[in-house]
Amino acid sequence: MKVAVLGAGEMGKTVIDHLTKSPYVNEIVAYDINKKQLENLSCPKILRTTTDLNNIISDNEIKLAFITSSNNAHKELTLACLNAGKAAMCEKPIANTVSDAEEIVSTAERNRSFLQIGFELRYSKLYTKVKEWIDTGLLGQIVNTHCFYVCSEFFGKKSWRIKKSLAGGMFLEKLCHYVDLPRWWIGDEVVDVFSACAPNVIDYFEIRDNYNTICKYRKGAVSQLSFMMAPAASFEGDPLRNYIDQQHGDGHCLQYFIYGTKGAAETDVFGRSIKRWQFSDSEKGMKSKLAEQLKWPAEEDHFYFHNTTDQTLDIVERVHKGLPPRTPAKDALESMRLSYAAELAGETGRIVRIDEIN
Ligand SMILES: NC(=O)c1ccc[n+]([C@@H]2O[C@H](COP(=O)([O-])OP(=O)(O)OC[C@H]3O[C@@H](n4cnc5c(N)ncnc54)[C@H](O)[C@@H]3O)[C@@H](O)[C@H]2O)c1
Known part of the structure; x- marks a missing residue:
């Protein structure tokens, strides 16, 4: 082909x-x-x-x-x-x-x-493991997710990414991945979005360098994203190559905490770890125990995080065989709608209803 x-x-x-x-x-x-x-x-x-x-x-x-x-x-x-x-x-x-x-x-x-x-994070071995735990019922119904993400300023003063007219904003250019994952895991649609943004530390950005965004889902679940660009140590080079090794332990952090009615999970990119807890009842009260922890070797980083390899190969195979996309574009559009809402909420300081975004 x-x-x-x-x-x-x-x-x-x-x-x-x-x-x-x-x-x-x-x-x-x-x-x-x-x-x-x-x-x-x-x-x-x-x-x-x-x-x-x-x-x-x-x-x-x-x-x-x-x-x-x-x-x-x-x-x-x-x-x-x-x-x-x-x-x-x-x-x-x-x-x-x-x-x-x-x-x-x-x-x-x-x-x-x-x-x-x-949205190649839907091919990531780390995040598909969470989806597998959810789909097999191990976590119960997901009611709450929290993503904590801290990185360095790796765009640079000359990048199109820092221009509002070219990149669209931090949510459009970067954070859309991190609201797409909870939508995928929770399996419901967001109704309200609120973003509280502090003044920028990076004064040459036309876009915001921090977001605290909360999404409320139709059936009651809540997902939260705390993002800050700047505090973690700077490094040279393409962030998509060997970057976990370069950034491990220098202030970079990318963790999700996922709470369900039967269990919980934690994904930690820089710790190369994924954990699952199982809840149970007892006479004294609710109990939780660590049920599973998986680690991966550095050579597997690409497949556990931004797995563009499997995404590209899968798309080619699907087109060659006449199969539909793995994720319908309409589904991706809903995660984008959520991202436009989060940007608007950051600009206006008010709660934005998803149905305003059309
Ligand atoms: N999914 C992810 O995790 C991920 C990661 C990185 C980049 N991206 C996306 O990939 C895209 C490219 O990012 P990048 O890092 O390669 O940026 P880049 O700046 O390295 O490359 C962009 C390229 O687009 C070219 N270009 C600009 N206007 C064009 C036009 N009208 N026709 C043809 N080419 C044109 C530029 O000349 C440049 O070569 C962006 O949309 C970015 O959001 C996604």
Whole structure:
């Protein structure tokens, strides 16, 4: 199968690398508006490059396109591919506004096209373990999740990510993953979102560097996210490569606490650990005991966290076999709606109802 990658930056390079490992891919075409980005690509035999979008759109042999440009170009590129009859994988955040995201998803539905969004944490061995515990009933009904996330400023002053008009905001660019997971685990829809944000520490950001966000679900569950960018120690290099080793014990933290009616779980990226507690009743009162703890070796970090490898290979296989996306784009759109609501709540300081976001 011939596959295109639109946007040859860090994520584009990562996807190209994964694609070269797929048994279904025999040719890759990389497109970018910036010629220099294409020159930087390591060039296996099956890779071609172009700065002309028409070469992608008019090539009927290209069946699948990965949209890995900066967020502001997702809409133009994804719609062009879908309307040309291609399957598409669009990186999160789908688009920078809810109306653009809705247009992309409804175009895919109307054309009956394959469209999957880049929520690769749903392929993470760490977070799928939690889902497995939930689906087999070990945790009971999930009533509360809390994510505690502290990192360093790794965007940099020159990045498009710190510009509101290009990135959309911290929730759109980064935190959408961390509200998507609780939605997936809880299996219900959010009705209200509240974000309390302190003044920025990073004064050159046009976007917020901290969020305390609380989501209230229809059936009563609550999920909370506490995020701060800046306090953890800085490091050089791509945060997606060997970063757990680099950041372990230097102030970085990414933990979820997941509470159900029958048990609880804790995921700890930097501790490379996942735990499960089981609740029971006794004459004296409720008891909880540690029932399971799993650890993983450093070589498995990628698969336990941002597992873009399995996501890319799975998408290619699905398109090749004519199967639907693993996560429907409509589902991803609801996590994005939640992210736009969290951004709006941060801007206005009020509770935002999800049904306002359309
Ligand atoms: N799922 C994740 O965990 C994850 C992680 C990192 C990045 N991303 C997403 O991947 C996308 C790319 O991020 P990145 O880190 O590779 O950024 P990057 O800055 O390294 O690369 C972006 C590339 O897009 C190109 N580009 C910009 N406008 C374009 C256009 N109109 N047509 C074609 N190419 C264009 C730029 O020239 C650049 O090469 C973003 O949407 C980002 O949110 C997702």
